[in-house]
Amino acid sequence: MGNSKKYDYLIIGAGLFGAVFAYEATKKGKKCLVIDKREHIGGNVYTENTDGINVHKYGAHIFHTNNKELWDYVNQFVEFNRYTNSPIANYKGEIYNLPFNMNTFNKLWGVITPQEAKEKIEQQRNAAGIADPENLEEQAISLVGTDIYEKLIKGYTEKQWGRAATDLPSFIIKRLPVRFTYDNNYFNDKYQGIPIGGYTAIIEKMLENVEVRLNIDFFQHRAELEQLGEKLVFTGMIDEFFNYQYGVLEYRSLVFEHEYLDKANFQGNAVVNYTDRETPYTRIIEHKHFEFGNQEKTIITKEYPTEWKKGDEPYYPVNNNKNNELYKKYKELADKEKNIIFGGRLATYKYYDMHQVIAAALKKVEEEFK
Structure with missing residues (x-):
């Protein structure tokens, strides 16, 4: 019997999961076709490289992991720099x-020693008197006190x-990173950096021997596309794959506003979070x-979270009980x-970091080819 299908794997989505899978399967002699509904x-x-600045088109991505194997894995494609994520809040x-x-x-308080800081937080916690946090606001105050909550979390x-903190479930912030050291490194991970030349370079390397x-759009040509591959690797929205038969999973979406500025330095930091409620965007990224x-010039991106509806780009799942059950x-x-x-x-309805997606893809490859 001849193989009737043209490809061993039809991979839907040229993001990290799809690219890692395609790269590994191709190394094992499998024939893959990767499709994506975007133009890149x-x-x-x-x-995207604009005048020598690599613009993160869909929000800031900082690679970080404690896993040396994963760090070595991504470094085989491109060298990483020493960037350390140290965002500031405005x-x-x-x-x-x-x-x-x-x-x-x-x-915030003029305190100098860790002991003084702990006492201050403890005072505020006790004053709030929240024994059993019912919502995000109460959970946050019971963890870090009222000042930090009001200025740096609430807005x-x-x-x-897109909802009041009193209407959000407490589990969204089960723990908040609080450090009693003078250390602005956002992640605790041992390995951290940005690929020199941007992330697209990694995906290009992974896919250089792949069609x-x-x-x-997979869903517009589904019947004919499904005929092409012996197996399908699907990285889109799982509810859409099954025609929303049980209902629609919820996401939050984002709108990005990119601005090209005729100045060398706009904000002095890659990431500035705007933590008040009145500023409509959550953060400004300065990519350089x-x-x-x-x-000589700079490019900034303002990030506006929006309510997601069908047809919008889904960015992060709303992992509340209702959606998780669905x-x-x-x-x-x-x-x-x-x-x-x-x-x-999207296919596993989880908020993954990059290293987690790569690890999941490598695990799938291992299961597939064992």
């Missing part, structure tokens, strides 16, 4: 360091989710600072599909 590869980690013109650390506490979180077709750029039903359907591999953030 890379999914949400896509970076609350009505007051500047604070993130994550909450001794620099933050010193600016940002309400913009991010890729862009501007193709990810790669220590010294270009996802379980779709997962049961997915598990019955013998020739379809579901992977990535």
Whole structure:
């Protein structure tokens, strides 16, 4: 019997999961076709070079992991720089360091020692008297007190989710990073950096021996596309794959406003979060600072969270109980599909970091080719 299908794997989505899978399967002699509905590869980690500045088109992406194997894995494609994520918060013109650390506490209260900072937070916690947090607001105050909550959490979180903090479930911030050191490094991970030359370079390397077709919407040509591959690797929205038969999973969406400025330095930092409720965007990214750029001009991106509706770009899942229960039903359907591999953030309805997506893709490859 001849193989009737043209490809071993049809991979839907040229983001990290799809690209890693395609790269590994191709190395094992499999024939892959990768399709994507966008006009470029890379999914949400896509970076576009504009006048020497690598612009993160879909929000800031900073690679970080404690796993040396994963770090070595991405470094085989491109060299990473020494960028350390140290965002700052702008609350009505007051500047604070993130994550909450001794620099933050010193600016807020004038305290100098860790002991003084702990006492201050403890005082505020006790004053609030919340024994059993019922919502995000109460959870946050019971963790870090009222000042940090009011200035650095409340407005940002309400913009991010489009709801009052008292209407959000407490589990969204089960823990908040609080450090009693003067350390502005946002992540605790050992390995951290940005690929020199941007993320697109990594995906290009992964896909250089793979057939890729862009501007193709799987759902518009589903019947004919499904005939092409022995197996399918699907990285889109799982509810859409099953025609929303149990209902629609909820996401938050984002709108990005890119501006090209005729100045060398706009804000002095790659990421500035705007934590008051009145500023409509959550943060401004200044891309050149990810790669220590010294270009004469700069490019900034304002990020506006929006309510997602069908047809919008989904960015992060609303993992509340209702949606998680709904996802379980779709997962049961997915598990019955013998020739379809579901992977990535949208197909597994999880908020993954980049290293987690890569790890998940490598694990799937291992299962597939064992």
